[in-house]
Amino acid sequence: MADTPRDLVLPDGVDDQGYERLRRLMRVSVLRVWAGDRVIAGMDPWSVVDEAWASMASSGFASAGPFEPFALRVAKNKALDAVTRAEARRRDRSLEEPIGRGMEEGGGLVVADTIVGSAGADDEYMSMLEESKDVRRVSLVEEAIFGVLSDVERDTFNAVVRDGKSRAAVGRDLDPPITGQRVGQIVAAATIKIKAYVEEHEESDDE
Numbered sequence: 001m002a003d004t005p006r007d008l009v010l011p012d013g014v015d016d017q018g019y020e021r022l023r024r025l026m027r028v029s030v031l032r033v034w035a036g037d038r039v040i041a042g043m044d045p046w047s048v049v050d051e052a053w054a055s056m057a058s059s060g061f062a063s064a065g066p067f068e069p070f071a072l073r074v075a076k077n078k079a080l081d082a083v084t085r086a087e088a089r090r091r092d093r094s095l096e097e098p099i100g101r102g103m104e105e106g107g108g109l110v111v112a113d114t115i116v117g118s119a120g121a122d123d124e125y126m127s128m129l130e131e132s133k134d135v136r137r138v139s140l141v142e143e144a145i146f147g148v149l150s151d152v153e154r155d156t157f158n159a160v161v162r163d164g165k166s167r168a169a170v171g172r173d174l175d176p177p178i179t180g181q182r183v184g185q186i187v188a189a190a191t192i193k194i195k196a197y198v199e200e201h202e203e204s205d206d207e
Contacts, residue, residue: 011061
């Protein structure tokens, strides 16, 4: 994890431990936006998290509802902003450049106009809550993969599920090699462990 920023400002009700936990969740929110997007390759998700936190601090951490879903939404929006900026740089176009031909005289769309705007207040609030649950679930899955699975289970699960390799290929790469059927059994057992861990901790969070 990146170092905690100096001169850290925390909202009411959030201590250092709560900040570190929330910061990890915000990083997951950023990575979900960036998943599979090569435009942002090499960028540091922690810098986006810090940018999101600084933005919230500048407004006094004001939120319309629970702070955690709000913080995750801000992190997501900052991640989207980073993608938009990276795409603009890649295409050598500024955010204020007109889109399409014949729009230089004004009245047309610019790159910045393509950023998705806010939904209605009720829809946005419910969306924030649902996104918060999704981010927590992804975080729990990562905890299970690196804290519950054995080394063989973790490597096999990641190779098949995350990297998309065939079971036969994964089995051949192991030392000693195993059959694709055995790889499937390992992945199934790992999935059961991950699911049990997530369900157990989601229930404890709701209590």
